[in-house]
Amino acid sequence: MVTIPGGLSENAFIDHLFRLDSRYGDNLDYDLYPSNPDRAIWWLNDDGYNSNSYIRGLLNAAGVKDNYPIPNETLPGWFKPVPTNEF
Numbered sequence: 001m002v003t004i005p006g007g008l009s010e011n012a013f014i015d016h017l018f019r020l021d022s023r024y025g026d027n028l029d030y031d032l033y034p035s036n037p038d039r040a041i042w043w044l045n046d047d048g049y050n051s052n053s054y055i056r057g058l059l060n061a062a063g064v065k066d067n068y069p070i071p072n073e074t075l076p077g078w079f080k081p082v083p084t085n086e087f
Helices: 010-023 051-061
Strands: none
Touching: 010 051
């Protein structure tokens, strides 16, 4: 369960997520299996982001900042969130 920051109602938080999403430029390199950020190299085709990166970055930009459960399975891209300044 995600703890909503700032005392927002669930509907207000969802609206906030939609506003953040609307500001996203969708201009980053996306790959199916992005590499670990510590091993990213500009010329590799696997060092971008993916949908897991996007969701974690969106939650971070919304102020959730790791205040959510991390699944017990491997999620490629989860540990390389889209930077919050992209939202």
